[in-house]
Amino acid sequence: MFHAFLIKYGEIGIKGKNRYLFENALVRQIRHSLKTVDGEFDVYKEQGRIFVQCQGEFDFDETVEALKRVFGIVGICPMVQAEDKGFEALAEDVLRFLKEVYPEGNYTFKVNARRARKDYPMQSMEINAALGERILDAFPDTKVDVHDPEVLLNVEIREQVYIYSKIIPGPGGMPVGCNGKAMLLLSGGIDSPVAGYMIAKRGVLIDAVYFHAPPYTSERAKQKVVDLAKIISRYTGPINLHIVNFTDIQLYIYEKCPHEELTIIMRRYMMRIAEHFAKETRCLGLVTGESIGQVASQTMQSLAATNEVCEMPVFRPVIAFDKQEIVDISQKIGAYETSILPFEDCCTIFVAKHPVTKPNLKIIRRSEEKLKEKIDELVQTAIETTETVWIEE
Numbered sequence: 311m312f313h314a315f316l317i318k319y320g321e322i323g324i325k326g327k328n329r330y331l332f333e334n335a336l337v338r339q340i341r342h343s344l345k346t347v348d349g350e351f352d353v354y355k356e357q358g359r360i361f362v363q364c365q366g367e368f369d370f371d372e373t374v375e376a377l378k379r380v381f382g383i384v385g386i387c388p389m390v391q392a393e394d395k396g397f398e399a400l401a402e403d404v405l406r407f408l409k410e411v412y413p414e415g416n417y418t419f420k421v422n423a424r425r426a427r428k429d430y431p432m433q434s435m436e437i438n439a440a441l442g443e444r445i446l447d448a449f450p451d452t453k454v455d456v457h458d459p460e461v462l463l464n465v466e467i468r469e470q471v472y473i474y475s476k477i478i479p480g481p482g483g484m485p486v487g488c489n490g491k492a493m494l495l496l497s498g499g500i501d502s503p504v505a506g507y508m509i510a511k512r513g514v515l516i517d518a519v520y521f522h523a524p525p526y527t528s529e530r531a532k533q534k535v536v537d538l539a540k541i542i543s544r545y546t547g548p549i550n551l552h553i554v555n556f557t558d559i560q561l562y563i564y565e566k567c568p569h570e571e572l573t574i575i576m577r578r579y580m581m582r583i584a585e586h587f588a589k590e591t592r593c594l595g596l597v598t599g600e601s602i603g604q605v606a607s608q609t610m611q612s613l614a615a616t617n618e619v620c621e622m623p624v625f626r627p628v629i630a631f632d633k634q635e636i637v638d639i640s641q642k643i644g645a646y647e648t649s650i651l652p653f654e655d656c657c658t659i660f661v662a663k664h665p666v667t668k669p670n671l672k673i674i675r676r677s678e679e680k681l682k683e684k685i686d687e688l689v690q691t692a693i694e695t696t697e698t699v700w701i702e703e
């Protein structure tokens with residue numbers, strides 16, 4: 311019975327003259343997400359509302375699932391559309407709607423009519439009262455409850471008439487693309503995919519960089535990162551994934567620097583290289599999956615040490631989350647099963663038994679001096695040999 315959806319979006323931050331940017335980004339993201347669903351859809355704006363119109367056959371559940379992945383959507387309302395043929399016809403449409411959606415017929419309800427066309431012969435209040443009466447007549451076990459109705463029946467009168475009563479919650483946030491772009495450091499773990507999801511939820515478009523260390527990390531580890539990027543791209547839209555060959559840099563640090571400082575120094579080089587690609591692709595910041603205190607390289611001191619090499623802001627959406635909270639989101643977005651596949655990532659191979667937990671910046675910088683001879687060249691080669699993969703669901 312439903313062939314259209316009314317899309318509700320949040321109002322915060324979209325008042326004023328930038329509103330159309332927000333709406334256009336939302337329309338674009340909805341279209342993108344619906345590409346994965348069988349069926350033909352028309353997505354359009356009309357008088358401050360966004361509608362999804364389904365042409366012909368379509369899968370209702372799949373469509374709703376796809377819409378639930380579009381940031382910026384607060385509510386998805388399956389609705390019935392009808393020609394405006396006067397009040398009698400409207401009342402009949404409403405009764406047919408209620409009969410089909412609530413066949414038990416014993417609920418409390420409230421009618422909420424809105425007249426977007428001021429030339430309609432009845433005012434909203436009159437429509438509410440008249441429809442209420444017709445409903446009570448047709449379904450004698452229903453009751454009006456204007457404060458806390460079980461069924462809030464919305465009727466909107468525009469060029470056409472729209473009837474809806476259910477609001478399926480959307481993910482909230484802002485449409486991807488309306489808040490610039492950032493570079494996600496994406497590993498094969500649990501945290502960074504969640505971090506990417508979370509920053510994208512605020513409307514930030516993401517690209518990603520993965521540091522690969524063959525033969526210490528396998529092709530399967532790389533494939534896992536590609537798979538994770540694919541999973542988050544269902545929410546974020548297509549991702550450009552830069553796959554950096556990090557092996558020589560890692561081996562060189564391993565050779566020259568104290569092993570307990572290895573992780574920190576390695577992470578500093580990851581940040582530097584990620585920033586290089588970020589600048590090249592007009593990103594406005596870096597994003598990591600770090601969380602305070604989770605591991606030695608994520609103490610406040612370690613975070614300061616890795617942060618120091620970046621000029622760009624580094625965003626860490628899960629910084630104050632407990633592991634379990636991150637896992638919960640990971641499961642919700644469908645990344646968890648992939649994240650826990652047991653392929654080593656490049657940090658676990660070279661981890662020292664007792665890594666420094668409170669790195670002293672002066673000492674770290676002095677250790678990095680030992681890399682002077684070859685590191686610039688190695689970084690340059692890593693950048694030049696980086697493989698970029700376009701990830702789209």
Ligand code: ATP
Nearest residue numbers: 495496497499500501502519520521598599600657
């Ligand atoms: P994750 O679960 O995201 O792998 P983690 O808890 O394993 O995180 P670390 O290994 O210390 O933590 O990594 C911290 C952050 O550094 C990651 O969240 C990610 O953003 C980035 N990072 C780590 N390893 C890589 C890698 N091989 N490629 C790209 N980014 C990485």
Ligand code: MG
Nearest residue numbers: 497498499655
């Ligand atoms: Mg990791």
